[in-house]
Amino acid sequence: MAKRLKIGVEVQRIFRPKKHGMEVVALELLRALQQLDHINEYILFAKKDQDINCLRASERFNIQLVKGFTYMDWEQLHLPTAVKHSNIDFLHATCNTAAYFMSKPLLLTLHDIIYLEKLDFGGTAYQNFGNVYRRMIVPHAIKHSKYIVTVSQYEKQIIANRFPWAADKIKVIYNAVSENFNRSFTTSELADFRRSHGLPDRFLLFLGNTAPKKNTENVLKSYAMYCKQVSDIVPLVILDYSRDLVLETLKKLGEESTIRHIVFPGYVAMEKMPLMYSSSTIFLYPSLRESFGLPILEAMASGTPVITANTSAMPEVAGDAAVLINPLVPEEITKAIIDLESNSIRKKDLIIRGHKRAAQFNWRAAASELLALYEKMI
CATH class of the missing domain: 3.40.50.2000 (Glycogen Phosphorylase B;)
Incomplete structure (x- = not known):
């Protein structure tokens, strides 16, 4: 014994x-x-x-x-x-x-x-x-x-x-990934969550962070390019990040007008993140360096298609269930957003693959x- x-x-x-x-x-x-x-x-x-x-x-x-x-x-x-x-x-x-x-x-x-x-x-x-x-x-x-x-x-x-x-x-x-992210929410539950956090009906989700590896500047650069290339702009939601810091970066890029398309709901508690992922249209995770990348699986389990980086451990975690881009090339992030947003078949395929991938962890x-x-x- x-x-x-x-x-x-x-x-x-x-x-x-x-x-x-x-x-x-x-x-x-x-x-x-x-x-x-x-x-x-x-x-x-x-x-x-x-x-x-x-x-x-x-x-x-x-x-x-x-x-x-x-x-x-x-x-x-x-x-x-x-x-x-x-x-x-x-x-x-x-x-x-x-x-x-x-x-x-x-x-x-x-x-x-x-x-x-x-x-x-x-x-x-x-x-x-x-x-x-x-x-x-x-x-x-x-x-x-x-x-x-x-x-x-x-x-x-x-x-x-x-x-x-x-x-x-x-x-x-x-x-x-926690089983909490596998929950299915009703239309009214998602609508109530969006309303309580001041969120639009459709949005791109990015987890804000001041750490350089999170690649915030390139995300903002790519989003500014996206806003110029489409007529039906999907807002960008950045969690737990200062509006002033984002505006400072956009001004440095000469793209301060982009701020009007960005929403800052502040910190969202861990237990509410399944609702956040499920409410979003696409999850952006183009980090420069990750040892794992847990949010990739959380978004997949929640039924949200993922755009992530082709570097470090992210391909190992994402498998064939995400769009992989070079995080150092903002144009690639922009193209991935536009392609995925306009291709409902590809989006549904990624959602199915994402559920299967997340279930393996x-x-x-x-x-x-x-x-x-x-x-x-x-």
Whole structure:
């Protein structure tokens, strides 16, 4: 009989209300593990925040709230102290970084190493500091981890090229898509959602982000060209992004008049994203560099055709179920929008292919692979 494990999981920011990709992945995996694993005990180390009820404690899943002021002092000072007194068998650090000094064996989830490839300061001050911090911490964490989990074959190769001595301990566990995105909504539900968020009946959806890799400037450049080439303009909806920043970019491009076709609904909660994708006409995801690209699958599962990039892990995730373009060529993005918007047969085909593709990635399978790796940690 296998030993019952006491597993520590670091999920510092899982309770913050505006979750990003890494927190979403950790949350979905933990929910799946709660349903799947009826033997082992878990201690989740997290920081208290507003969305404290997104994950419920249970008989085998204990939540330990660890205090700290910043991301860094929480991880480097307070987490190691909590781990030392926890009697866990090992710690799974879920979000790229880990404590420099750790008294227990370490399993590291390394979503990407973009910050090691190139250090630029094109993002916000917070993003820039985070990249410097990762450059300091991640190589040490890789060296001291028994296993490293990453999210695509593409990223595994990137990490192995950078750290060839660590290649044998890198394991790929694909991200997945929540069943919430497979829901079918009535016409009235979608109409109510659009009305409550000030959305038009038809729109192109783009997830705004100040990180340079998200390619916002080329998206805006391509959309400005699109507006000049069609008579029936479909508005562009940009989530969680400043109108002033977009206008500043458009002015730099000499295309400030394009702003009248862009809608800014602000932040949309994670539980409302199935409605957002389902309400949209086309989803744009022409990122410059992704280790996975979870929104691709979320849009596909929601029945929305996807235009994404032909770079990094995005073709691996999208398969033959999306339009692939060169994200550095705005003209290609423009052409893809126009072609897809005017071709209902192609659009329906992508929707069918997208549903099938998204169905191949589920969190229970991912959690099962992670659990098998946990059992190899001792």
